[in-house]
Amino acid sequence: MRLELRTAASPLANVLAPLAAVVFTLFACALLVAWAGAPVGRTYALIAEGAFGSRFALSETLTRATPLILTGLACAVAFRARLYNIGAEGQLYLGALAAVAVGGLHEGTGFDLPVALHLPLMIFAGALAGAVLLLGSAWLKLAMGVDEVVTTLLMNFIVLLFVSMMLDGPMKDAMALGWPQSVAIKPELEFPKLLERSRVHAGLLLALILALALWVMERFGTFGFALRAVGANARAARFAGLPVTRVTLGCAAISGALAGLAGVGEVAGRAGYLTLDMSPGYGYAGIVIAMLAGLNPLGVVASALFVAAILVGADSMSRAVGVPTYLADVIVAVALLAMLVAGLFTRYRLRREAA
């Protein structure tokens, strides 16, 4: 048996592969549910119900999907250029910190900006913080050949400790009774809600627009071509006259900014302030979401909804039948590996080796 490159991409395979991966995942994880001693069918039904079964469930899924779309896009756009950005978690937190720093400026400083100026400034600060963080790793990769996977991973730990230091120090909310919580942003800066009596906020709209914009840019612009060319073979791309350094840095800026925006959205759309447990690993989930989507920006929206549904649904399922919520993380991880293999068969076919 050997793998042979498909001569023509099959559009059917591109749709069937992720589906097959998801179906395989649900079957594999059913074994774990059975091991935990719960009825498989009912457990899955409860997950679906917890994610989509009511207006509240659906709104929670959409709220959870908002940062996931953004971190998913961040990973998808970077992976295209083979810039393995594993640091979306850190970029998210730094973006959130910058948003709080700018959005909380009025606190005791007497500094006052009209909202029409303050809001864009806050959003920009968050995006910039994420971008700068990833640009650091991208620069180290280009200038010194330091593997970006390890540097972005290590930065996640450093940023989280830095945020913790800020929440203990200059950005601490004195009214939070010793709880490490930042000052709140100005109430006028909070994102408007999209749905009455729910937590779905304008960040979702922003995420959807950015997904569409990225798709258009990759599909119809030269940017997408440049990304793909640099990702496929940087040396050949340079030989063909593409500014590889600039493309890679631009890609890093976009990717980091998207992850930073995820942090802005969590601060401005949900809590209004920053805590250390704001993200339950949205940055890491972004990697899975990007891979499940085959790095397609519109696919990211779909796979972010899938992952959000699993996370939200597993929470309520766990309360009902007592299967540990970690089941959600297992499902997401198995889906990633299954999708990797499924994706392979959209590009290769299995041929029996000629004797």
Place this chain on the structure above:
Amino acid sequence: MEWLPELLTQIGGVLASASFWVAVLRIAAPLILGTLGVLVCERAGVLNLGIEGIMVASALTGWLAVFQGADLWLGVAVAAVTGMALGLLHAALTVWLGLSQHVSGLGVTMLATSLAYFGYRVSFPKVTTPPTITPFPPLQALEGIPVIGPVLGAQTALTLLALAVVPLLAWFLYRTPAGLALRMVGENPAAAEAQGVRVLVVRTAAVVAGSALMGVAGSFLTLSAFNAFFFNMVNGRGWICVALVVFASWRPGKALLGALLFAAFDALQLRLQQGGGLLPYQLYLMLPYALSLLALVLMSRRAAYPQALMKPWRKGER
């Protein structure tokens, strides 16, 4: 800067105490094993970012085995086998199917970590205080050795095992035909194939063996350093091993040196934190990660990466 002389006095005091060096060896042991594990995989041309998850899963399985009544060494073996199984998965995806080593490794880490946490919660649904075992005892017989006795006597057999693997691995890599084949496969698989070396088989064996070492590294946490399993107990140690391999230029001896140096800084930061809050405690906690970053940057200029690292190999393809 008036805190600087105070800080230096504190550092001097710490370096003079035996308990500091006891801690250095204890922190270094899992790092030595993990770093050597990554080293073996990378020397064969395969990046293994599964290490973080492999350490979590083996820390759990090794501990579970002992909790169920197995002998401590059997626990270590169970941890090694856990590592091997996860290594085999990584090898299947990257060596045989040629998938991205970065993504597959991260996938293995996610899978192993979430499976371990799930398994722990299924096994102990209601406990609030983690159940404990009796871990490896300190080797008090070694206390009589002059100078280093007090430091060695406080270690366990698993630390000695970690130290013993270093020369063994160096001997294997540089003095045996199998070691030569492994290094060739990582540098120039085409040449190795021409010599009759079966590239895919050697790479698979290297990833499985390296992952076994990672598994033992994980078991050190639950069977020697602590007596229970905690969530987040690996906490980035795997990633630090990946950075240490670059620092070590893919050499076992230097890996030992790097792990010891790193552990010394880590032990120092722990003690400075206890010495009173001269600086925010988070700065001390950042030190290990910042040092790993610094090591990566400093060594990258002369880093001699195995030439075929991260390049999938298919027979007959160039």
